[in-house]
Amino acid sequence: MTEPLAELSALRAQAVRGPSARATEAQHAKGKLTARERIELLLDPGSFTEVEQLRRHRATGFGLEANRPYTDGVVTGWGTVDGRTVFVYAHDFRIFGGALGEAHATKIHKIMDLALAAGAPLVSLNDGAGARIQEGVSALAGYGGIFQRNTRASGVIPQISVMLGPCAGGAAYSPALTDFVFMVRDTSQMFLTGPDVVRAVTGEEITQNGLGGADVHAETSGVCHFAYDDEETCLSEVRYLLSMLPSNNRENPPSVPCEDAADRSGTALLGLVPADGNRPYDMRKVIEELVDDGDHMEVHERWARNIICTLARLDGQVVGIVANQPQFLAGVLDIEASEKAARFVQLCDAFNIPIVTLLDVPGFLPGVDQEHGGIIRHGAKLLYAYCNATVPRISIVLRKAYGGAYIVMDSQSIGADLTYAWPTNEIAVMGAEGAANVIFRKQIAEADDPEAMRARMVKEYKSELMHPYYAAERGLIDDVIDPAGTRAVLISSLAMLRTKHADLPARKHGNPPQ
Numbered sequence: 001m002t003e004p005l006a007e008l009s010a011l012r013a014q015a016v017r018g019p020s021a022r023a024t025e026a027q028h029a030k031g032k033l034t035a036r037e038r039i040e041l042l043l044d045p046g047s048f049t050e051v052e053q054l055r056r057h058r059a060t061g062f063g064l065e066a067n068r069p070y071t072d073g074v075v076t077g078w079g080t081v082d083g084r085t086v087f088v089y090a091h092d093f094r095i096f097g098g099a100l101g102e103a104h105a106t107k108i109h110k111i112m113d114l115a116l117a118a119g120a121p122l123v124s125l126n127d128g129a130g131a132r133i134q135e136g137v138s139a140l141a142g143y144g145g146i147f148q149r150n151t152r153a154s155g156v157i158p159q160i161s162v163m164l165g166p167c168a169g170g171a172a173y174s175p176a177l178t179d180f181v182f183m184v185r186d187t188s189q190m191f192l193t194g195p196d197v198v199r200a201v202t203g204e205e206i207t208q209n210g211l212g213g214a215d216v217h218a219e220t221s222g223v224c225h226f227a228y229d230d231e232e233t234c235l236s237e238v239r240y241l242l243s244m245l246p247s248n249n250r251e252n253p254p255s256v257p258c259e260d261a262a263d264r265s266g267t268a269l270l271g272l273v274p275a276d277g278n279r280p281y282d283m284r285k286v287i288e289e290l291v292d293d294g295d296h297m298e299v300h301e302r303w304a305r306n307i308i309c310t311l312a313r314l315d316g317q318v319v320g321i322v323a324n325q326p327q328f329l330a331g332v333l334d335i336e337a338s339e340k341a342a343r344f345v346q347l348c349d350a351f352n353i354p355i356v357t358l359l360d361v362p363g364f365l366p367g368v369d370q371e372h373g374g375i376i377r378h379g380a381k382l383l384y385a386y387c388n389a390t391v392p393r394i395s396i397v398l399r400k401a402y403g404g405a406y407i408v409m410d411s412q413s414i415g416a417d418l419t420y421a422w423p424t425n426e427i428a429v430m431g432a433e434g435a436a437n438v439i440f441r442k443q444i445a446e447a448d449d450p451e452a453m454r455a456r457m458v459k460e461y462k463s464e465l466m467h468p469y470y471a472a473e474r475g476l477i478d479d480v481i482d483p484a485g486t487r488a489v490l491i492s493s494l495a496m497l498r499t500k501h502a503d504l505p506a507r508k509h510g511n512p513p514q
Contacts, residue, residue, distance in 0.1 A: 011054060011070065012053065012054075014070060015053050015054060015070035015071055016036065016053075018034065018069075018092065018094050018095070019069055019094050019095055020094075023094035023095075024094060026094075027093060027094055030187065031186070031187055031230075032093070032127065032164065032165060032187055032231070033164075033231050034092065034094065035074075035075045035090035035091060035092040035093075035125065035127070036075060036090075038090055038125050038164065038231065038235060039075060039077075039079070039088055039090055039125070041231070041232060041235040041236075042079075042081070042086075042088060042123060042125070042235045042238060042239065043079035043080060043081060043086065043088065044079060044080045044081060044082070044083065047079035047080040048077055048078075048079040048088075049077050049078055049079065050075065050076065050077040051076045051077045051078075051107070051110060051111060051114075052071075052076060052107050052110065053070065053071060053075075054070050054071075055070070055071065055072055055103055055106075055107055056068040056069065056070060056072055056103065057072050057101050057102065057103040057104070057135075058102075058103065059101060059102065059103075059132075059134065059135050059138075061134065062134040064134050064135075069095050071092060071095065071107075072095070072096075072101065072103040072104045072107065073091065073092050073095035073096045073097075073098055073099065073100075073101075073104050073128075074089055074090065074091055074092060074098070074100075074104045074107050074108060075089065075090045075092060076088070076089040076090075076107045076108065076110065076111040077089075077111070078111075078114070078115075078118075078120070081239050081242045081243075082239070082242070082243055084120075084242070084247060084254070085118065085120040085247070086120060086121050086122075086123060086242060087111050087112075087114060087115035087118070087120055087121065087122045087123070088111075088122070088123045088124070088125065089107070089108050089111050089112075089122075089124055089125070090124075090125035090127070091125065091126055091127045091128040091165070092127075093127045093128065093129075093165055096129075096132060097128065097129035098127050098128030098129055098165065099128055099129045099130060099131060099132040099133075099139075100128060100130070100131055100132055100139050100142050100143065100171070101132035101134075101135045101138070101139050101142070102135055102138040102139065102141075102142055104132070104142065105139070105141075105142020105143070105145060105146065106142070108124075108142075108145075108146055109142075109145045109146065109149060112146070112149040112150075112153065113149065115153070115157055116149070116152065116153050116156060116157060119156075119157060119247055119248035119250065119251075120157060120247050120248065121157055121158040121159070121160065121242060121245065121247060122153065122157060122158070122159050122160070123160045123161075123162060123238060123242075124159075124160070124161050124162065124174070124175075124178070125162050125164055126161060126162060126163050126164060126165065126167050126171075126174075126175065126188075127164045127165030127166070127188075128165065128166070128167065128171065129166060129168070130166075130167075130168045130169045130170070130171045131143065131169065131170070131171070140170070143170050143171065143173075143174070146174050147173055147174060147177060150174055150177035150178060151177060154177065154179075154350075155249060155346075155350035155351075156248060156249050157247070157248045157249070158179055158180075158242070158245045158246075158247075158248075158351065159177075159178035159179050159180075160178060160179060160180045160181075160182070160238060160241065160242070161174065161175035161178045161180070161181045161182070162181075162182045162234065162235070162238060163175065163181065163182065163183040163184065163188035163189075163190060163214075163224070164184055164187065164188055164231055164234075165187060165188055166188070166189050166208075167188070167189065167190045168189075168190075168191055168192070168194055169192060169193075170192075172190045172191065172192055175190065175223075176223065179347055180225045180226070180241065180299070181217070181223060181224045181225050181226075182224070182225065182226045182227075182228070182234050182237070182238060183213075183214035183217060183218065183224045183226070183227045183228075183234075184214060184227075184228055184229070184230065184231055184234050185213065185214045185215065185227060185228070185229050186209065186213070186214075187231075188213070188214055189208045189209060189211070189212040189213050190212045190217060190223060190224075191208075191211050191212035194208065194211070195207060195208055195210075195211055198211065214227040214228075215227060218300075218301075218302045218303060219302045219303055220303070221303075222300060222303040222304065222336065222339070222340065225299050225300050226241075226299075226301075227302070237297075240297065241297060241311075244297060244311045244313075244318050245318075245351055246351050246352060249350055249351060249352065251352070252352050253317075253318035253351065253352065253353055254318070255313075255316045255317050255318070256313065256316045257316060258292050258313065258315050258316035259293075260292045260293050260315075262315045262487070262488060262491045262492075263487075263488045264487055264488075265484045265485070266289050266290065266483065266484045266485070266486055266487050267484045268289050269286060269289055269290075269483040269484060269486065270483055270484060272285050272286055272289065273286065273360075273398055273399065273422075273424065273483070275399075275424050277362075277399045277400045277424075277426060277431075280326045280327050280330065281326055281327065282325075282327050283308055283323045283324065283325045283326060283327070283331070283358065283360070284298075284308065284325075286323070286358065286398070287308065287310060287312065287321055287323060287358070289487075290314070290486060290487050290490065291312035291313060291314060291319075291321075292312070292313040292314060292315065292316065295312065295313070296310045296311060296312035296321070297310060297311045297312070298310040299311065299344060300340050300344075303336065303340065304334075304336035304337040304339070304340040305325060305327075305328040305329075306324065306325050306328040306329040306330075306331055306332055306333075306334065306337050307322065307323070307324055307325060307331070307333070307337040307340055307341050308321070308322070308323040308324075308325050309321070309322055309340060309341055309344035310323075311353070314356075314487070314490055314491050314494060315491045315494075315495075317354075317494060317498075318353055318354075319353065319354050319355070319356050319494065320344060320345075320347070320348035320353045320354070320355050320356070321355075321356045321357075321358065322341050322344060322345065322355065322356075322357045322358070322409075322410075323357070323358035323359075323360075324358070324359060324360045324361045324409070326360055329365065330362050331360050331361055331362065331400075332361065332362055332363060332364060332365045332405070333361060333363070333364050333365065333379060333382070333405045333408065333409075334364070334365035334370055334375065335370060335373050335374065335375050335378040335379075338375070338378045338379045338381055338382045338408075339378055339381060339382075341382050341385075342381035342382040342384070342385040343385075345382070345385035345386055345389055346385050346388075346389075348389070348391060349385070349388070349389035349390060349391050352391060353391060354391050354392035354393070354394070354494055354497065355389065355391060355392070355393045355394070355410070356394050356395075356396070356490060356494075357393070357394070357395040357396070357409055357410040357416070358395075358396055358398060359395060359396065359397045359398060359400075359401045359406065359409050360397075360398045360399045360400055360401075361400060361401060361402065361405040361406060361409055362400050362402050362405070362431070363402045363403045363404070363405045363430070364379060364403070364404060364405050377513050377514070378513075379404075379408060380513040381512060381513050382408050382409075383407075383408045383414065384510070384512045384513055385512075386408070386409075386410045386414055386415070386416075387414050387415060388504070388510060388512075389415075390500075390502040390503075390504065391500070392417055392494060392497035392498070392500050393410055393415065393416045393417050393418075394416065394417060394418045394419070394420070394490060394493055394494065394497075395409070395410045395411065395412070395416045395418075395419045395420070396419075396420045396421065396422070396481075396486065396490075397419070397420070397421040397422065397425040397427060397471075397477065398422050398424065398425070398483075399422070399424050399425060399426060400425075400426050400431075401425065401426065401427045401428075402426075402427075402428055402429070402430050402431060403428075403429055403430055406427060411476075412476055412477065412478075413476075417493075417497055417500065418478050418493050418497075419476070419477045419478055420477060420478060420479050420480070420481050420486075420489060421468065421471065421472070421477045421479075421480050421481070422468075422480070422481065422483050422486075423468050423480055423482075423483075424468065425468050425471070425477075425480070426466050426468075427466075427470065427471045427476070427477070428466045433454075433458055435461050437454070439457070439461070440453070440454075440457040443457065444457065468480060
């Protein structure tokens with residue numbers, strides 16, 4: 001066996017080494033790691049098991065038959081992250097620019113099928129030039145197989161796309177179908193049609209980063225959930241995200257020991273949230289005061305900033321938090337905020353993550369652009385997501401909760417398991433000033449002193465319908481609580497709900513608003 005084993009060892013060494021030292025140097029010169037270096041950073045040391053390392057393409061024409069490198073430009077396999085199994089594939093840009101051909105696609109299909117069968121997360125490390133043009137329609141069919149598997153695995157196993165280089169054309173649809181997209185500034189881009197096509201068709205001049213860079217997708221399009229300055233930080237954060245997610249939809253997220261006392265008093269909250277409903281504050285500081293050790297991982301941090309969606313822990317148990325952010329647009333719901341929160345609620349529900357909703361919402365954003373842009377349709381996405389969710393759901397009204405936005409933000413009437421409110425809450429159809437102007441319009445207009453009459457009617461409306469205990473008296477909230485005790489109330493309530501079981505009606509699937 002000596003000679004065959006020596007041959008095998010040489011082939012493996014060639015596959016691991018890659019095409020040439022020059023190609024590796026070129027990759028590093030761009031500020032990019034190689035596929036194997038990335039896998040080493042993502043997975044626990046020594047845990048990676050490679051699949052189909054010696055696979056080579058069988059295409060001919062255009063010189064392909066003379067260039068048949070091992071791996072065919074993608075490294076596939078599995079390993080562990082914090083001891084839990086994770087499947088991974090990584091494009092090797094040094095080989096055919098990471099372009100996808102038939103053999104390349106078949107390797108990805110194999111690892112996706114294995115991940116779904118094993119019930120373990122799938123991480124794709126993307127750095128490729130799209131379809132391998134020399135292989136024609138066979139390459140395009142390979143993408144179709146990836147998209148079909150992305151869809152089949154959706155809501156079954158976590159799927160994370162890490163953009164570490166270019167991703168152009170139809171290839172961009174695979175990340176769009178996954179649960180999370182990470183990007184690295186300056187080195188990763190995503191677009192369907194590149195700058196040259198844009199220039200030819202529209203005459204617009206734009207760079208690759210200006211068209212589809214990390215900051216564009218993190219702030220403007222919402223395609224990217226997380227953006228970082230370098231690959232090392234990015235992959236470290238992927239590991240952290242995986243620690244917050246279950247391996248599949250049949251498991252609960254992993255819990256960790258917690259040294260942050262469950263009954264820790266949150267007296268700082270009393271100074272963080274102004275009693276005056278018109279004064280802004282940073283909801284992130286409220287979240288940091290509530291969760292374990294002030295630590296949370298915000299999703300879409302820079303897109304639709306008027307709402308916060310974040311993963312955190314309470315007494316060691318993972319929760320998803322949806323919260324209005326009064327620092328931006330006064331925390332109103334608009335088209336983008338509705339879409340952002342709806343997708344996050346669906347993700348939490350798919351992977352057995354309880355949802356805590358913190359309300360301070362003055363309503364939906366008014367305006368012609370919002371109405372013509374379909375705020376009714378987009379707002380209904382969030383309503384549908386909450387109504388359809390069967391995980392434990394707890395809502396807390398901090399200050400304002402007005403109109404339809406209050407209903408949409410997981411009110412008791414749409415199925416929240418428990419609803420609480422702070423003594424500063426104002427739950428109503430609209431603000432007192434607006435309500436008084438509508439209800440008492442005639443009296444105000446006929447008064448000798450309209451402003452004095454308006455002030456008196458506003459005060460009367462507040463005392464009758466907007467006092468903090470109005471909703472509690474009618475059973476629309478379960479209790480009015482001391483803000484300092486919010487953390488303890490949440491933890492005890494979630495502990496009670498941990499065994500919650502709820503069935504949806506028998507159906508193939510719903511038809512959510514689009």
